[in-house]
Amino acid sequence: MAQVLEFRLPDLGEGLTEAEIVRWLVQVGDVVAVDQPVVEVETAKAMVEVPCPYGGVVTARYGEEGTELPVGAPLLTVAVGAPAEPAAESSGNVLVGYGTSAAPARRRRVRPPRPGARPTDGEPSEGRRTAEPATARQVPAAQPPVSASPPRTRRPAVPERPDGPVPVISPLVRRLARQNGLDLRRLTGSGPDGLILRADVEGALRTTAAHEEAPKTTVTAPAPQTALLERPEPRAGTRIPLKGVRGAVADKLSRSRREIPDATCWVDADATELMRARAAMNAAGGPKISLLALLARICTAALARFPELNATVDTEAREIVRLDQVHLGFAAQTERGLVVPVVRDAHSRDAESLTAEFARLTEAARAGTLTPADLTGGTFTLNNYGVFGVDGSTPIINHPEAAMLGVGRVVPKPWVHDGELAVRQVVQLSLTFDHRVCDGGTAGGFLRYVADCVEQPAVLLRTL
The missing domain is CATH 3.30.559.10 (Chloramphenicol acetyltransferase-like domain)
Structure with a gap:
C-alpha cells in the first residue's frame, strides 16, 4: 500500500521565515521524481525553485500562486510506492531544513481543520498553517491529507509553553504580538490543538491594557482598551504590499x-x-x-x-x-x-x-x-x-x-x-x-x- 508524505516549505536559509508562491511547476496527479522542482517561490532575497525530496504522485497542493506561506507550512502531499523503504524514496540534504533520515515508524496525528474544510488545489485550511520545523509527516493513503472531522476540544490552559515552535495561525498574528511585546508562549490558543488565533492575541492585549489602566483611574474605561487595536480608516487608492x-x-x-x-x-x-x-x-x-x-x-x-x-x-x-x-x-x-x-x-x-x-x-x-x-x-x-x-x-x-x-x-x-x-x-x-x-x-x-x-x-x- 502506498504512503502519502507531506512536504512542507523548507528553511531556505539566511534567516528567511516566509516565501510567496510565484508559480506551481506540478499539478495534482503529476508523477514527480526525487529532487524534482515542484514550485517557484520568491523570498526576501531571490526567486528560488524548491525541489521535493520524495518521488511519487502529487495528491494535493496547498496555496494558490501569490499566497505567502511561513516556513514549515504544507506545500503538497506525495503518494510514494513502498512504505517499508521510505529512505529509498527520499533525497539527500537538498535545502536547509530537509532531512535524510527515514520517516518515523510511529504515525503522527494530523491536525484537523475547521468544520467543512478539505484539501484543495489552493489554500490550506487554517488549522494546518503552523510554522513548525520542515519535516515530512506520514499519512495513510486511505486517509486524505486533511479530513472534514469536527475540531478538537480546547486544551486546558497552561501558564507557559516549553521551548519549541509556537503554533500560530498566520505570520500576521505573530507580527501583531511582536509589535505589542506579547510573549506567545504564555498564551493558550482557542483554535484546534491549541492553535493561537488573532482573537487570542487581541484578547490578551485588551487584558494587558486593562491592567495598565487600573492604577490610574477607578472607573473602567473600555474605550482606551478598544483604541489599542482599532485601525484608522484606510485611505482610498491602490495598496501595494511591501513583501518579497x-x-x-x-x-x-x-x-x-x-x-x-x-x-x-x-x-x-x-x-x-x-x-x-x-x-x-x-x-x-x-x-x-x-x-x-x-x-x-x-x-x-x-x-x-x-x-x-x-x-x-x-x-x-x-x-x-x-x-x-x-x-x-x-x-x-x-x-x-x-x-x-x-x-x-x-x-x-x-x-x-x-x-x-x-x-x-x-x-x-x-x-x-x-x-x-x-x-x-x-x-x-x-x-x-x-x-x-x-x-x-x-x-x-x-x-x-x-x-x-x-x-x-x-x-x-x-x-x-x-x-x-x-x-x-x-x-x-x-x-x-x-x-x-x-x-x-x-x-x-x-x-x-x-x-x-x-x-x-x-x-x-x-x-x-
Missing part, C-alpha cells in the same frame, strides 16, 4: 536610517581622460571593458588606501570590524525592485573579470535567478545612478556596510582645463559614509583619490 524583494529593501533601508549616523560629501570630476582610456582599451580588441568595471577597479584601489571604509560596526560588542576582502555590491534595478548583487573578491579582479561578473549578475537579476548567496556578504557598494539620467544623489548605505560611492551621469560641461575654458566630460561623485567608522578627513581623502583616478587614470598604475 521590495519589502526586504524597505526593511534594510529603514534599518540603515535608524542605526547609521551617515554623512555625505561629493565632488565634480573631469572624466574626459577616463573615457578616452576606455575607448582605447576597447579599440585594442578583446572583450569590451565597461565604465562600471573601471569605476569598480578605482574603488578597490581607494579602499586599499583607506581601509576604514571597508568595514562594519558590531553594535553589541561596540567594535569596528575592518574587513580584509572587498566584496563589491552594485545597485541593479529590476522589474521586482532594486537589488544589490555582490561581486566576490573584487580587489583581486582586473577590469575584464569585473566586466564579465557585472554582466553575469545583471542578467541574473533581470531574469530573477539570483541566489541568496549572490545578494549577501557585501562590504562596499557602488551605485551608478547616472544610468537614470541624474547628476547627483545622497545614497542610503546598504546596511551593515559602512559606505557607498554614488556616480552620476557623465555629461559635457564647461570646465577650466590647462588654464583655459573648454568643454569636458564631467561626472559628479558622492560618498555616503558611516561617521562611526571614520571622520570627514578620511572620507574626503577617499573621495579625492577616486576623483584623481577618474581625472588621471595613470594614477592607478601605482597600485597595479
Whole structure:
C-alpha cells in the first residue's frame, strides 16, 4: 500500500521565515521524481525553485500562486510506492531544513481543520498553517491529507509553553504580538490543538491594557482598551504590499536610517581622460571593458588606501570590524525592485573579470535567478545612478556596510582645463559614509583619490 508524505516549505536559509508562491511547476496527479522542482517561490532575497525530496504522485497542493506561506507550512502531499523503504524514496540534504533520515515508524496525528474544510488545489485550511520545523509527516493513503472531522476540544490552559515552535495561525498574528511585546508562549490558543488565533492575541492585549489602566483611574474605561487595536480608516487608492524583494529593501533601508549616523560629501570630476582610456582599451580588441568595471577597479584601489571604509560596526560588542576582502555590491534595478548583487573578491579582479561578473549578475537579476548567496556578504557598494539620467544623489548605505560611492551621469560641461575654458566630460561623485567608522578627513581623502583616478587614470598604475 502506498504512503502519502507531506512536504512542507523548507528553511531556505539566511534567516528567511516566509516565501510567496510565484508559480506551481506540478499539478495534482503529476508523477514527480526525487529532487524534482515542484514550485517557484520568491523570498526576501531571490526567486528560488524548491525541489521535493520524495518521488511519487502529487495528491494535493496547498496555496494558490501569490499566497505567502511561513516556513514549515504544507506545500503538497506525495503518494510514494513502498512504505517499508521510505529512505529509498527520499533525497539527500537538498535545502536547509530537509532531512535524510527515514520517516518515523510511529504515525503522527494530523491536525484537523475547521468544520467543512478539505484539501484543495489552493489554500490550506487554517488549522494546518503552523510554522513548525520542515519535516515530512506520514499519512495513510486511505486517509486524505486533511479530513472534514469536527475540531478538537480546547486544551486546558497552561501558564507557559516549553521551548519549541509556537503554533500560530498566520505570520500576521505573530507580527501583531511582536509589535505589542506579547510573549506567545504564555498564551493558550482557542483554535484546534491549541492553535493561537488573532482573537487570542487581541484578547490578551485588551487584558494587558486593562491592567495598565487600573492604577490610574477607578472607573473602567473600555474605550482606551478598544483604541489599542482599532485601525484608522484606510485611505482610498491602490495598496501595494511591501513583501518579497521590495519589502526586504524597505526593511534594510529603514534599518540603515535608524542605526547609521551617515554623512555625505561629493565632488565634480573631469572624466574626459577616463573615457578616452576606455575607448582605447576597447579599440585594442578583446572583450569590451565597461565604465562600471573601471569605476569598480578605482574603488578597490581607494579602499586599499583607506581601509576604514571597508568595514562594519558590531553594535553589541561596540567594535569596528575592518574587513580584509572587498566584496563589491552594485545597485541593479529590476522589474521586482532594486537589488544589490555582490561581486566576490573584487580587489583581486582586473577590469575584464569585473566586466564579465557585472554582466553575469545583471542578467541574473533581470531574469530573477539570483541566489541568496549572490545578494549577501557585501562590504562596499557602488551605485551608478547616472544610468537614470541624474547628476547627483545622497545614497542610503546598504546596511551593515559602512559606505557607498554614488556616480552620476557623465555629461559635457564647461570646465577650466590647462588654464583655459573648454568643454569636458564631467561626472559628479558622492560618498555616503558611516561617521562611526571614520571622520570627514578620511572620507574626503577617499573621495579625492577616486576623483584623481577618474581625472588621471595613470594614477592607478601605482597600485597595479
